[in-house]
Amino acid sequence: xxxxxxxxxxxxxxxxxxxxxxxxxxxxxxxxxxxxxxxxxxxxxxxxxxxxxxxxxxxxxxxxxxxxxxxxxxxxxxxxxxxxxxxxxxxxxxxxxxxxxxxxxxxxxxxxxxxxxxxxxxxxxxxxxxxxxxxxxxxxxxxxxxxxxxxxxxxxxxxxxxxxxxxxxxxxxxxxxxxxxxxxxxxxxxxxxxxxxxxxxxxxxxxxxxxxxxxxxxxxxxxxxxxxxxxxxxxxxxxxxxxxxxxxxxxxxxxxxxxxxxxxxxxxxxxxxxxxxxxxxxxxxxxxxxxxxxxxxxxxxxxxxxxxxxxxxxxxxxxxxxxxxxxxxxxxxxxxxxxxxxxxxxxxxxxxxxxxxxxxxxxxxxxxxxxxxxxxxxxxxxxxxxxxxxxxxxxxxxxxxxxxxxxxxxxxxxxxxxxxxxxxxxxxxxxxxxxxxxxxxxxxxxxxxxxxxxxxxxxxxxxxxxxxxxxxxxxxxxxxxxxxxxxxxxxxxxxxxxxxxxxxxxxxxxxxxxxxxxxxxxxxxxxxxxxxxxxxxxxxxxxxxxxxxxxxxxxxxxxxxxxxxxxxxxxxxxxxxxxxxxxxxxxxxxxxxxxxxxxxxxxxxxxxxxxxxx
Ligand code: M6R
Numbered sequence: 241x242x243x244x245x246x247x248x249x250x251x252x253x254x255x256x257x258x259x260x261x262x263x264x265x266x267x268x269x270x271x272x273x274x275x276x277x278x279x280x281x282x283x284x285x286x287x288x289x290x291x292x293x294x295x296x297x298x299x300x301x302x303x304x305x306x307x308x309x310x311x312x313x314x315x316x317x318x319x320x321x322x323x324x325x326x327x328x329x330x331x332x333x334x335x336x337x338x339x340x341x342x343x344x345x346x347x348x349x350x351x352x353x354x355x356x357x358x359x360x361x362x363x364x365x366x367x368x369x370x371x372x373x374x375x376x377x378x379x380x381x382x383x384x385x386x387x388x389x390x391x392x393x394x395x396x397x398x399x400x401x402x403x404x405x406x407x408x409x410x411x412x413x414x415x416x417x418x419x420x421x422x423x424x425x426x427x428x429x430x431x432x433x434x435x436x437x438x439x440x441x442x443x444x445x446x447x448x449x450x451x452x453x454x455x456x457x458x459x460x461x462x463x464x465x466x467x468x469x470x471x472x473x474x475x476x477x478x479x480x481x482x483x484x485x486x487x488x489x490x491x492x493x494x495x496x497x498x499x500x501x502x503x504x505x506x507x508x509x510x511x512x513x514x515x516x517x518x519x520x521x522x523x524x525x526x527x528x529x530x531x532x533x534x535x536x537x538x539x540x541x542x543x544x545x546x547x548x549x550x551x552x553x554x555x556x557x558x559x560x561x562x563x564x565x566x567x568x569x570x571x572x573x574x575x576x577x578x579x580x581x582x583x584x585x586x587x588x589x590x591x592x593x594x595x596x597x598x599x600x601x602x603x604x605x606x607x608x609x610x611x612x613x614x615x616x617x618x619x620x621x622x623x624x625x626x627x628x629x630x631x632x633x634x635x636x637x638x639x640x641x642x643x644x645x646x647x648x649x650x651x652x653x654x655x656x657x658x659x660x661x662x663x664x665x666x667x668x669x670x671x672x673x674x675x676x677x678x679x680x681x682x683x684x685x686x687x688x689x690x691x692x693x694x695x696x697x698x699x700x701x702x703x704x705x706x707x708x709x710x711x712x713x714x715x716x717x718x719x720x721x722x723x724x725x726x727x728x729x730x731x732x733x734x735x736x737x738x739x740x741x742x743x744x745x746x747x748x749x750x751x752x753x754x755x756x757x758x759x760x761x762x763x764x765x766x767x768x769x770x771x772x773x774x775x776x777x778x779x780x781x782x783x784x785x786x787x788x789x790x791x792x793x794x795x796x797x798x799x800x801x802x803x804x805x806x807x808x809x810x811x812x813x814x815x816x817x818x819x820x821x822x823x824x825x826x827x828x829x830x831x832x833x834x835x836x837x838x839x840x841x842x843x844x845x846x847x848x849x850x851x852x853x854x
Contacts, residue, residue, distance in 0.1 A: 249430020260439025319364030596624025
């Protein structure tokens with residue numbers, strides 16, 4: 241989604257802003273722009289549809305001097321991707337320039353009022369309405385920029401992270417947020433602004449995260465001042481970033497996605513580190529220990545998430561029901577928030593999110609908290625909005641995930657959910673000691689088993705060549721591997737643009753079987769031990785209709801080998817840990833098919849890394 245960068249200090253701003261925009265490219269965008277104030281206090285905006293590279297090309301022969309500036313990558317919401325709709329937007333007299341992430345919901349009402357006052361608009365965006373409104377209020381009240389922003393934001397309904405600069409005022413950036421993240425980086429005599437920390441990390445690791453309805457006055461020579469839109473002075477808390485620069489580089493891999501797939505043995509070790517004792521026999525999550533009575537007495541667990549995180553949630557359902565004997569419901573956050581759900585004070589709501597900024601998940605959390613439920617976050621990005629708006633939680637600690645297609649965050653989420661299920665089951669005494677220890681021991685073998693599967697990369701790459709031009713795919717799995725069928729299909733469709741659907745294998749007979757012919761590749765996960773025979777029957781049903789079966793099987797499974805057209809062998813593990821292994825071939829297959837098709841693997845069309853609008 242849209243990205244924000246800002247700089248004020250003693251260096252030339254433009255190179256810092258452009259580098260920051262490149263760092264934010266992973267979020268997904270369709271146009272880019274900068275606004276700068278030069279030494280003669282002139283404010284100029286340079287913007288274009290397309291990539292940051294196109295902006296650099298466009299700006300090559302323009303004035304890009306100045307030590308203060310703001311920059312933006314836009315992911316279209318109101319109005320198509322175009323030069324006019326790109327940010328920054330000028331106000332009517334071109335005295336202000338503003339960038340904005342989020343959606344101003346009441347923009348049409350505000351626009352009508354401004355049009356009545358004689359304002360004209362160059363774009364179809366909601367953002368231009370906001371900058372015009374600020375200018376209008378500033379003139380009307382003869383006030384300074386901060387006050388005008390504060391008054392304007394009191395009229396706004398919706399979500400925003402904004403930064404504004406003003407002609408003739410080279411010493412201030414005004415920034416504000418509501419439901420869309422904004423981070424201020426504190427350097428020596430210079431300050432940075434980012435919609436996340438990635439454009440900031442190479443300059444400083446000291447940051448302030450703005451909270452909802454807070455406005456920051458970022459001045460050249462003093463610490464940022466933070467005031468709410470209701471005029472309450474805040475003392476900003478300075479935090480240290482955990483991220484490092486190497487996480488933002490590809491490290492020799494052709495794509496971030498492949499790098500992140502290969503990082504998984506290490507990211508899972510990081511995820512477990514400090515949570516499993518040295519003997520490897522006990523799992524402790526402080527978020528659970530601190531609230532153990534809540535978990536032990538929970539009547540129900542509601543899991544809310546979107547996309548891949550929702551698939552991790554489905555695996556959580558199997559885990560919590562099997563080991564903790566607590567009923568679980570897994571909900572799309574976007575549906576949950578609008579369907580007047582029944583939420584009891586003794587429900588536990590688990591919100592799963594890589595970014596910690598997904599708008600629907602945040603809204604669902606707010607609803608759950610208002611209803612009195614205890615909300616637990618499972619997030620990756622430290623300091624993001626979800627961990628700051630939940631009662632407790634566990635980080636996934638898999639490092640910065642840049643590829644839009646989530647891979648290492650997914651396996652880390654499943655690992656956290658597994659540890660949570662085991663820790664709660666132990667507290668509830670719903671698991672016997674032998675099983676508990678056996679599963680913890682096996683969990684610790686997962687990273688090396690993933691290592692083994694990653695050695696099949698070349699084999700999977702060869703396999704991908706056979707299916708690159710398939711028009712459709714079906715993914716099937718049962719039990720713990722049903723969510724992996726959904727996840728495999730999602731991975732393929734989002735980066736290769738091939739239509740793919742995941743189903744529980746037994747559901748095939750109730751409809752999807754009609755699609756099967758000799759053109760249809762069917763990826764089936766056949767590693768479950770408990771219902772193995774049933775999966776074998778499903779494969780036979782597909783072969784009877786000439787479908788082309790690609791089976792993920794356990795090493796040495798001669799039965800499915802003999803039936804399938806192609807197979808990928810993965811090591812044995814405990815049934816409940818199977819998804820952590822079976823998802824790896826899914827990730828690699830999708831990756832290679834997308835590369836064969838020459839797709840933009842890390843930044844697939846129309847998608848955004850963190851979905852901060854609903
Ligand atoms: O940051 P979140 O985990 O909340 O994001 C949820 C989805 O937007 C995300 O998982 C999306 O589906 C990915 N592109 C999947 O690869």
